Amino acid sequence: MSDLVPILISKVNYWVYIALMMIGLWAVIAKNNLVKKIIGMNILQTAVILFFISIGAKYNATIPIIMHGHDAGHHAVNAIDYINPLPHVLMLTAIVVAVATLGVALALVIKVHQKYQTLEEDEILAKMDEQ
Amino acid sequence: MIWQIELLVLAIVLICAVAAITVKDLLGAAILFGAYSFMLCLLWAIMGAVDVAFTEASVGAGVSTVLFVAAVFRTSRRTKD
Numbered sequence: 058m059s060d061l062v063p064i065l066i067s068k069v070n071y072w073v074y075i076a077l078m079m080i081g082l083w084a085v086i087a088k089n090n091l092v093k094k095i096i097g098m099n100i101l102q103t104a105v106i107l108f109f110i111s112i113g114a115k116y117n118a119t120i121p122i123i124m125h126g127h128d129a130g131h132h133a134v135n136a137i138d139y140i141n142p143l144p145h146v147l148m149l150t151a152i153v154v155a156v157a158t159l160g161v162a163l164a165l166v167i168k169v170h171q172k173y174q175t176l177e178e179d180e181i182l183a184k185m186d187e188q
Numbered sequence: 189m190i191w192q193i194e195l196l197v198l199a200i201v202l203i204c205a206v207a208a209i210t211v212k213d214l215l216g217a218a219i220l221f222g223a224y225s226f227m228l229c230l231l232w233a234i235m236g237a238v239d240v241a242f243t244e245a246s247v248g249a250g251v252s253t254v255l256f257v258a259a260v261f262r263t264s265r266r267t268k269d
Contacts, residue, residue, distance in 0.1 A: 066191070073198045077205055084209040090267040092214050092260065096221050099252070100205050103228055106240070114235040121236075140236040152243050156251055163259040170263040176214075177268055 070111035077104035091169065091176045095162045102155040106148045113141035121145075194234050201227045214265045218256035225249035 065072070077100055084097025121142035123134060166176065173181045204224035208217050225248040232241035 069195060069198060073202060076202060080202075080205050080209065088209060089269045090214070092256070092263075093209055093217065093267065093269065096208055096217055096256075099221065100209070100224070103225075103248070107228070107231070110232060110235055110237050110240060113237070118236070120238055145237045145240050148237070148240050149243050152240070152247055156247050156255075159252055160255055163255055167259055167262050176263055176266075 070107065070114075074104050074108045074111065077101075077107065089178050091166050091178065092163075095159065095166065098162070099155060099159060102151065102158075106151055109144040109148050109151075113144035115140055190234065194231070197227055197231050197234065201231065212267060212269075214260045214267050215257065217267075218253060218260055221256060222249050222253035225252060 081097045081099075081101030081104055084100065085094050088094050088097060115137075118138055118140050121139045123139075169181065170176055173184050175181060175184070201224060204220055204227055208220035208224055211217050211220060225244060229241050229244040229249060232238075232244055
């Protein structure tokens with residue numbers, strides 16, 4: 058039991074990542090309102106971003122900007138002193154892609170509301186059956 | 189990386205995520221999603237990803253919230269769940 062608490066504390070980012078991903082997946086599948094589904098999709102995307110940033114983070118390290126930049130040739134650069142910047146660069150692209158998918162999804166929601174005058178999935182299905 | 193602040197922000201992130209998909213008003217859900225994005229931005233800054241924090245604050249929290257509010261005002265605020 059005493060071994061379990063440090064494991065839970067040190068891996069807390071990954072537990073929250075799993076919880077956020079399950080919340081987003083549940084919202085996408087089970088929610089009835091289309092805007093709620095889109096919010097769930099965004100939570101799912103940010104959970105993946107949290108996972109990647111947690112991979113790159115490390116304790117006792119600084120942000121990935123090289124120190125003594127003007128005379129870097131006189132100092133050895135140790136990678137252990139810097140947070141890994143590769144996941145950051147990948148996740149910058151993921152954030153921009155997330156807002157692009159959000160814009161397309163909201164445009165589709167507005168078109169669906171113009172045609173069916175509702176955002177609830179069951180009412181839309183009922184109106185589609187009538188036509 | 190200060191783990192006390194990190195735990196606090198992670199707890200607020202989880203609360204905002206659950207609240208954003210359970211509140212019975214779509215405008216409230218949009219605002220809670222903006223708060224969620226700002227808390228994530230704080231989390232990236234704590235974890236040393238300052239470039240991701242900048243992008244999340246401008247694109248994730250700013251533009252996403254504006255798009256959500258615009259879409260909600262063009263459709264309806266009513267929701268059943």
